[in-house]
Structures are given as structure tokens and as C-alpha cells.
Amino acid sequence: MHPAPDLPPHAAVWSAHDGLPLLRTLATALIGLEAITGLDGFSLPYPAEAQRALNRTVLTCLLQGAEPPVSLPELLTWCRYRPISDWPLDLPADAVGRTDHLLDPDSGRPTELCHEWADRAADSAANQRDREIIRTALRLCRDCGEEDAYTEFRRLLVNRPVLTSVEFFDVTNDHVLDPVRELIRRIYLPVPASHLRAGAYAGCARCLTLLLPVQDGSWWCERDHCRRQGSAPVGDLWPTEEVGELFQLERPLRQFVTGPGRAETDLEHALITLGLRVRMWPGFDAYDLHVTFPDGHVWAIDVKDWAHPAFLGRAARPVAPEPPYDEAFWVVPEYRVDDRPGYLDIYRRHRPASARGLPLLTDADLIARAAARLRGAPDGGIHA
Template sequence: MPDTSPLPPYAAAWAAHDGLPLLRTLATALVGLDALTGLDGFTLPYPDEAQRALNRTVLACLLQGAEPPAGLPELLSWCRFRPISDWPLDLPVDAVDDADHLLDPHSGRPTELCHEWAERTADSAVRQRDRDIIRTALRLCRECGEEDAYTEFRRLLVNRPVLSSVEFFEVTNDHVLDPVRELVRRIYLPVPASYLRAGAYTTCARCLTLLLPLQDGAWWCERDQCRRQGSPPSGSLLPVEEVGELLQVERPLRQFVTGPGRAEADLEQALTGLGLRVRMWPAFDAYDLHITFPDGRVWAVDVKDWAHPAFLGRSARPVAPDPPYDEAFWVVPRYRVQDRPGYLDVYRRHRPAAARGLPLLTDTELVNRAAVRLAGAPDGGTRA
């Protein structure tokens, strides 16, 4: 269900800043351009959203008495090489960090933050595409009474974001996925030729998505977590002559389902390694992990792998009460907190009153707390 809780005053005050609608427009334009042209093949006339973004940026600069970009190529250069905090924009506290870019400086592709600005803001033309797909999958599986079909659908998006033609045929003929067969056909799209190097595609061994070849011979992975660990390790090599047409899950789902799903899978592995019983996406995805301790106590966990803590705070809501549990947590990967100073404080400032009692832990903190509880020691209280 969409969150209808009123925003806290701190978050609602964002509406008073003129730079925020512009960031939303820019992010939407960049994501759209990337899907259409890869950001390197645009010609006049520009797509409407891109022209609108350029016009609004020029106007914002003129209002601030600053030199505007001369055209779309220069605007794209700003997005790639100039931190948003250096732009002449009227932005509130918490909107951007000193290191935030809309385009990745190395690859020129939209950053995860850019996708969040495009997908998680109310006036976006591509608003919450991932949620629409997941809601549709839930509805179809519920109508058939097939909880296993939904669980397998989620595992498919998490573990197999890239499929060869043969694999795609096998998946779409898997009877377990019957309720969502047509949906699967719609969300796996042909891979652009920009991912090819020497006639082959290459996956990332860490996050399973496709790697983008760079001009200097290096690889670029679209996941923030992967890039912060250094050069992405090459996974499967997929020559076109062997795999035929390659398909990948569409970008919003890779961003908001596959990526967080990898964090969920890692957390599942860590907790089962402690000897705990873990059930994934119980009761048609009421929450992400249902964790049962040997004494019968149950924890409920929702994993949120988001780059922007204010967006995370504004989306905060109590964990669904069924299946029942004794304690509930939201969990964010530790690297998000490490990479953005004040992440937890920004989250707290922006969460609505209805979620004030919702603890936010890092994945490491949750695993450590579970280990302490298994050892019979006090867990030190709840982190807000």
C-alpha cells in the first residue's frame, strides 16, 4: 500500500525551494535520455523532457545571476563532473551531499541517486515504476493463491537479472511462474549494444548485472556498493554468437528490486549461517525477512538499499503486522551509512511521526544483534 502519512515539517519544508523541482526534472530527463540514446547520440531537436530540463536550468542560473550552460552537451557535462552542491540552485539542507552527481564521472551513466530523484519524487513521469510492477505481480499471484509463484518471481529478479534467449524461454515456460508469465515477458528487455566488448557481454561477479565497457579498457558496474569495492570482477562471459539476443531486467527494477534484493540475500545468508530460520518475503511480501530464533522469538526485517536518506525517511512506515513478530526493523546496507555522513540523522529528521518508533539498523548491526541474542547476552537496546 502506498504511504499516505503526512510529511514531518522538516521534510514538507522542501517544497519551498525552487531547486528541487529542477532536480526532479533533470533526473527524469537524464534517465529518459539514457534509455533512448545512451546519452551520447542525442541530436536536435532534443526530447521534450531534456529540452525542459535545459530551459529550467538556464532560468535557474539567470535568476541566481550565474552563467548558465550553453546547451545540452554542457548541461550533461555539469551533471557528470560538477557536484550538485556547486550548482547555482536553491536547495534545502539534506537535499544533496558534497559528492553527489547526477551522472557517474567515470561512465557518464545516471547514478543510483539520479534514479532515486527520478523514481522517488511525486512529479516524475516515470514515478515508481518498480512499485507498479511489484504490485501487479502480487495481485496476479494472490488471485491464483500462489505465494510460491511470487517468491520465485522475486528470486528471479534478484538472482537472474540477465537472461540469454534460451534461459528466457525456460523461465517463461516454468509452471511455477505461470501467474506472472506475461509480466516477466514485459520486464526483460533486449540489452543495448553499448554493453558489448569484442562481441561479448560480461556480467559482474558480485551483483550479477551487466558490466559497461569503458573507453580506457576498464569496466563500470551500475551498483554503488560494487564500485566502492574497487574494480568490478568479471563474471560470466556471454558471446553474442553463443547466447543470441540477451535480455536484462529493466532499469527501475534493477535499481529498486535487484539491488536491494542482493542485500536481502546476503542478510539471509548471514543469518542462516548463525543457525536462524529465515523466510523470505512472507505472506506475499508483507516484509522482506521473517527470522525465527530457537526460542520462538521472531524478528521482521525490511531491507532498504537507498542512496538518499531523506527519501528513505520520507517513505518510512511501520512494518506490516502479519505474519506476527516480536520486533521489527528497517535495515540499510552499512556502506550507505559509511559513504554519506549523517545518513542516519537525515533519515530520522525526515521520517513521519507514524514511523518514529521504527528502528533503522545497518545490516552489520542486525547480524551482530542477532548473534548477541543467540549468545544470551543483552542486545544493548534499540537503535532509532
């Protein structure tokens, strides 16, 4: 299959490396295994996708003259403790970072990067569950002419990824959310018992998602940004005897909507604090933030909280022209750039020609640029 003609030469060569399909297979298998078994126990026969991942890994190792994993548990040990960069895989230069893992070494759960390999490395956007849900919500709200319903739906997914039974009832009976009521019922799922400790669930005080109990008595947060700030701070506690069933957003939405949404609302708050006017998800989510300066100058901003800069570059596209604006940016949280050497350069190398003029800034750089503009200072060096 020939690469899409819009891809830059550096990105187009990805199709020549046979380690990439294997990583996608592994990531998909790991996420499926977590849903079925919790990744903590197996019996033969293995699930079909897991067996396929093991078979392909063994074959790849043999072709590379390397010792393969002899069982699924050993393959999971590789995924948890062995950086992908140390695997005998044929991968292009920007595919993995030096410390990338498919499973988190502390918790044994799929990393955010693993979810990106499963959901973002696929060629077809139809395979991306989060976009499917968002497109459905947009269609339902547009059909009803209810832009406010869509905005409230997005805020729900960002600010309330966990709901008690009572809250779930209230949300699904909120008339503002009428167009997406049935969709909400499908995307909030019962929380598995693996999240329980001493009969209670715990929420993260920083990112609002559920925490996972770890054997050493600590808690693990699924968000990279949260973990890099230190031990997970316990926020809300939900004893099962008081709340009954607990519901949480399905994982693709927590990964690709809740997480970036926190970055979006943090940026909203910072820009409002500067004295700017901000509309969130304008024009039925044409982009994330519509920012108006006192002189009427308008910025359009899309926030992309992605771990893998090459995936982000390959997904780059011009910001939608409506609602109208004077300048447009993609923005990534600064911690992503700090965590991955060369993040911005990798993004630029993989950005297609149609998005060559789309700058990627960190949130800190964008805030500084906004403050400088308010002072009447030059914008400074922002490279596209």
C-alpha cells in the same frame, strides 16, 4: 500545496525549495536521454524532456545571477563532473551530499542517486515503476493462491537479472511462474549493443548485472556497492555468436528490486549461518525477512538499499502486522551509511510521525544484535 500533515517539520520544508522540482526534471531527462541516445550524441531539436530540463536550468541560473550552461552537452558536463552541491540551486540542507552527481564521472551514465531522484522524489507512488510491477505480481499470484510463485518471481529478479534467449524461454515456460509469465516477458528487455565489447557481453561477478565497457578498456558496474569495492570483476561472458539475443531486467527493477534483493539474500545467509530460521518475503511480501529465534521470538525485517537517506525517511512506514512478529526493523546496507555522513540522522529527521518507532539499523548492526540475543546478552543501544 500544503505538505502532508504526517511529515515531520524538517521534511515539510522541502516543498518550499524550488531547486527540488528542477532536480527531478533533470534526473528524468537524463534517464530518458540514456534510453534514446545513450548520452553520447545529440542533434537538434533535443528531446522535449531534455529541452525542458535545459530551459529550466538556464532560468534558475539567471535568477540566481549565475552563468548557465549554453547547450545540452554543457548541461551534461555539469551533471557528470560538477557535484550537485556546487550548482546554483535553492535546496534544503539534506537534499544532496557533498559529492553527489547525477551522472557517474567515469562512465557518464545516470547514477543510482539520479534514478532515486527520478523515481523516489515524486510525490505519487504511482510514478514508481518498480512498485507497479511488484504490485501486479502480487495481485496475479494472490488471485491464483500461489505464494510460492511470488517467492520464485522475487528470487528470479534478485538472482537472474540477465537471461540468455534459452534461459528466457525456460523461465517463461516454468510452470511455477505461470501466474507471472506475461509480466516476465514485459520486464526483461533486449540488451542494447552499447554493452558489447569484442562481440561479447560481460556480467559482474559480484552483483550479477551487466557491465558497461569504458573507453579506457575497463568495465563499469551500475551498482554503487560494487564500484566502491574496486574494479568490476568480470563474471559470465556471453558471445553474441553463441547466445544470440540477451535480455536484462528493466532499469527500475535492477535499481530497486535486484540491488536491495542482493542485500536481502546476503542478510538471509548471514542469519541462517547464526542458526536462525528465515522465511523470505512472507505473506506475499508483507515484509522481506521473517526471522525466528530458538525461543520463538520473531523479527520482521525490511531491507532498504537506498542511496538517499531523506527519501528513505520520507518513505518510512510501520512494518505490516502480518505475519505476526515481536520486533520490526528497517535495515540499510552498511556501505550506504559509510558513504553518506549523517545517513541515520537524516533518515530520522525525515521519518513521519507514524513511523517514529521504526528503527533503521545497518545490516552489520542487525547481525550483531541477533548474535548478542542468541548469547543472551542485552540488545545494546539501538536508537529509534
